[in-house]
Amino acid sequence: MASPEEVEQKYELITRGLKEVLGGDAIKAILTEGRSPKCYWGKCTAPTGKPHIGYFVALTKIADFLRAGVTVKILLADIHAFLDNLKAPLDVVSYRTKYYEFLLRAVFTSLGIPTSKLIFVEGSSYQLTKEYNLDNYRLCATVTEHDAKKAGAEVVKQVDSPLLSGLLYPGLQALDEQYLDVDFQFGGVDQRKIFTFAELYLPRLGYAKRSHLMNPMVPGLTGGKMSSSDPKSKIDFLDPPEEVRKKIKNAFCEEGNITENGLLAFIETVLIPISEMRLERMRGETVADDEEGKGASGSQKPFIADDAPEGTVFTIKRNPKWGAPSHYKSYKELENDFAEKKLHPSDLKPSVADAIVSLLEPIRKAFLESEEWQNVERTAYPDPNAKPEGKKKKKEKVYHPPPPGKGKNANATNAPADPNIPATEGATSAVVNVDGVKEATSS
Amino acid sequence: MASPEEVEQKYELITRGLKEVLGGDAIKAILTEGRSPKCYWGKCTAPTGKPHIGYFVALTKIADFLRAGVTVKILLADIHAFLDNLKAPLDVVSYRTKYYEFLLRAVFTSLGIPTSKLIFVEGSSYQLTKEYNLDNYRLCATVTEHDAKKAGAEVVKQVDSPLLSGLLYPGLQALDEQYLDVDFQFGGVDQRKIFTFAELYLPRLGYAKRSHLMNPMVPGLTGGKMSSSDPKSKIDFLDPPEEVRKKIKNAFCEEGNITENGLLAFIETVLIPISEMRLERMRGETVADDEEGKGASGSQKPFIADDAPEGTVFTIKRNPKWGAPSHYKSYKELENDFAEKKLHPSDLKPSVADAIVSLLEPIRKAFLESEEWQNVERTAYPDPNAKPEGKKKKKEKVYHPPPPGKGKNANATNAPADPNIPATEGATSAVVNVDGVKEATSS
Numbered sequence A, B: 001m002a003s004p005e006e007v008e009q010k011y012e013l014i015t016r017g018l019k020e021v022l023g024g025d026a027i028k029a030i031l032t033e034g035r036s037p038k039c040y041w042g043k044c045t046a047p048t049g050k051p052h053i054g055y056f057v058a059l060t061k062i063a064d065f066l067r068a069g070v071t072v073k074i075l076l077a078d079i080h081a082f083l084d085n086l087k088a089p090l091d092v093v094s095y096r097t098k099y100y101e102f103l104l105r106a107v108f109t110s111l112g113i114p115t116s117k118l119i120f121v122e123g124s125s126y127q128l129t130k131e132y133n134l135d136n137y138r139l140c141a142t143v144t145e146h147d148a149k150k151a152g153a154e155v156v157k158q159v160d161s162p163l164l165s166g167l168l169y170p171g172l173q174a175l176d177e178q179y180l181d182v183d184f185q186f187g188g189v190d191q192r193k194i195f196t197f198a199e200l201y202l203p204r205l206g207y208a209k210r211s212h213l214m215n216p217m218v219p220g221l222t223g224g225k226m227s228s229s230d231p232k233s234k235i236d237f238l239d240p241p242e243e244v245r246k247k248i249k250n251a252f253c254e255e256g257n258i259t260e261n262g263l264l265a266f267i268e269t270v271l272i273p274i275s276e277m278r279l280e281r282m283r284g285e286t287v288a289d290d291e292e293g294k295g296a297s298g299s300q301k302p303f304i305a306d307d308a309p310e311g312t313v314f315t316i317k318r319n320p321k322w323g324a325p326s327h328y329k330s331y332k333e334l335e336n337d338f339a340e341k342k343l344h345p346s347d348l349k350p351s352v353a354d355a356i357v358s359l360l361e362p363i364r365k366a367f368l369e370s371e372e373w374q375n376v377e378r379t380a381y382p383d384p385n386a387k388p389e390g391k392k393k394k395k396e397k398v399y400h401p402p403p404p405g406k407g408k409n410a411n412a413t414n415a416p417a418d419p420n421i422p423a424t425e426g427a428t429s430a431v432v433n434v435d436g437v438k439e440a441t442s443s
Helices: A004-015 A024-032 A053-067 A078-085 A090-110 A130-140 A145-152 A165-179 A189-205 A241-250 A262-282 A331-339 A345-369 A371-380 B004-015 B024-032 B053-067 B078-085 B090-110 B130-140 B145-152 B165-179 B189-205 B241-250 B262-282 B331-339 B345-369 B371-380
Strands: A020-022 A038-041 A071-076 A118-122 A184-188 A211-215 A314-316 A326-328 A428-432 A438-442 B020-022 B038-041 B071-076 B118-122 B184-188 B211-215 B314-316 B326-328 B428-432 B438-442
Touching: A004 A024, A004 A053, A020 A024, A020 A189, A024 A211, A038 A053, A053 A071, A053 A090, A053 A184, A053 A211, A053 A262, A053 A345, A071 A090, A078 A090, A078 A165, A078 B130, A090 A118, A090 A345, A090 A371, A130 A165, A130 A189, A130 B078, A130 B130, A130 B165, A145 A165, A145 A189, A165 A184, A165 A189, A165 B130, A184 A189, A189 A211, A241 A345, A262 A314, A262 A331, A262 A345, A314 A331, A314 A345, A326 A331, A345 A371, B004 B024, B004 B053, B020 B024, B020 B189, B024 B211, B038 B053, B053 B071, B053 B090, B053 B184, B053 B211, B053 B262, B053 B345, B071 B090, B078 B090, B078 B165, B090 B118, B090 B345, B090 B371, B130 B165, B130 B189, B145 B165, B145 B189, B165 B184, B165 B189, B184 B189, B189 B211, B241 B345, B262 B314, B262 B331, B262 B345, B314 B331, B314 B345, B326 B331, B345 B371
Parallel strands: A038 A071, A038 A184, A071 A118, A184 A211, B038 B071, B038 B184, B071 B118, B184 B211
Antiparallel strands: A020 A211, A314 A326, A428 A438, B020 B211, B314 B326, B428 B438
16 A cells, blocks of 8 residues: 555646646556556657657656656557558568667656566567457457447558558557557557547456556657658757757747747756756656666756756757746746747747756757667668668579670680679679669679 | 369359359469369358258359369358357357258268368358468558458348448458458359459458359248348258248249249259269269269259159159159259249149259258267257256255244244255255256255
């Protein structure tokens, strides 16, 4: 049994900043018993593209869970990724899931978040089993087309000729809760209909109804919904500082506009919570875990100036030409200043860029220090412009005999070309590699 | 290599009487190579209810396949049966599949059809494997909702709130062709859209397109579409002769009406083909197999009178009061007589009943001689009115203590009731058995 204060404290940490909580009582009951709730996060981890730093929004919330002693199971949805496009073969997908795991562990480690309760699960480890598939069939024999469609309406791409798989996903995601054996699922509030679908249907299969914790939806960092498919705007976790600064400089950030502003959203959902966490640690206020803060790499400085007054959670530095720095005690204060045009985008941007650069620095360092991670990266996301040296297989040399009467052996008429004999000196053969890139080899 | 005559003869046997053939050339090519085509029949064998003799229509056609040397794989769709209602637990379903196998083997054996190439496959033996399910997912990521819906339009029950499973079935049936490794699928022409769906989509997964052979749809034997759910009208394979005669007597059969006439349809699709087969055998005309006719049990007499003229395939016997018997050389002749009211229902019915009784006699005999089959039958289709002695498990006796101050131990106040102690003599406890039938046990 945990004390009511401890329960409240942990519950507050688990749920703070969320847009909506369904089944909060069940989580409180688990905390009261002194148990660790188990959480599943999956939707955002179909490892199709390279993750961008928009992930920090969810990861910052997950950091709260881990700090409150929650066991967090991150689903590396390899089967879904494979099905999403049917382009990447399953073995490439498996490297991508490895890449995700390297990255996410590096992120949590850099923040000093205890990771002993962080578990990565590959979907393929259970989603192809007999039991899971029988349950999938049972679910399909229970769920109406209408309910499946409604559940996926916000998260499944709505197209003219929707694929059948779109109707399966809500059910599979519900089954994941059972098969991952968790107490709650975490996701964006765009998952609400999927979550309520799971709450309705899991009990019909005889399984427990799970709680659902939802993050608010925020605009993408650099304008509009940050998309992995626009490589120019997205900021990669491994981008070097100059790249980060350039992208932030080009980000959409209109003076006085606080609604479509990815930078403000990032300050609210990532930078200030991390800044606060660091301040809490400095004050010795850790909630749950002895591991808290241990092993943190890189600067653990909150995003405030050294001379910031007590209670500051974020400082906007300024070129002295334009005035003194602004110290904010809450996001709301900063937002108000921006709305009233007391805080200009050209002052906001460098402070955000500085904070992001300092966040990414230890992650980039971990990558550069890990040969294994680098190898995984190369296979998971091959450079389409690179020469295919990743494939160690020797290319078979093709001998194109010179036209009759030409070439070195012009006199040896009708000598058969032996494909096993290397092409004669100076001959050039065209080899088409696996990526379809035409490459001239001279042998 | 087979001779063109042999190919033609086998192809004719395989396709005669069918309503439609898609991909006949592929079957001819296999026959020309001297190989045995492989066939899959599945749709009608979801073992939910007890099979009725309407199955003879498909089985008579399958007899042609077997006689032509085709390998016939009959899918005992246990998973589908389980899903169809989610009422019968999987272990009861497994007894039903055993019952089907006993029955179908008995039918073919009684007809003297070679069964060495008859293979029964339980769906659960491959439909829950990793490979099959991954292919199911792949298919769902390829098939549009629209195409899946269209494919199932004729065979999936159309209701206001259709279940998701209805959209999965066409794809699963397509995958069955691949996983059963067959050359063609056989079914009623109501399966046409499912079949063309399979022809379209299997190649998109990289699998071969299969041929499709379709039987005509015929009215049920005893009026309307013969349904397993109307136990009064359907004729069970194991019905005793008097039951068969009674049901045939009550069958819908309107004078002169040849379109809604299950008896005529049964003569055309079952009785005359079997009669012809027996005549062919008597003339020594067997197509493919040395086994042909061996092991046949019961009367192997064609359904013609002893003194019928050469070429007769069906004889209508008559009470001499009403005239001489009619001998028909083809179904068409018989149908014409019925249409012109030269053949009266009261003459048609007894002849059909005689033929069916003689067809069922060896099947019923096989059942009565096989203790194993009888045991399977009891577990597969428990008599809802019987006392539940099929379940060998001892019922736990529930002790209902008498109200305070009553009963034998009235004086032992507050003595706790031990549920492990048998109820005292004369006490009556209500035990609800698995079927929900309330039964009083006196202990």
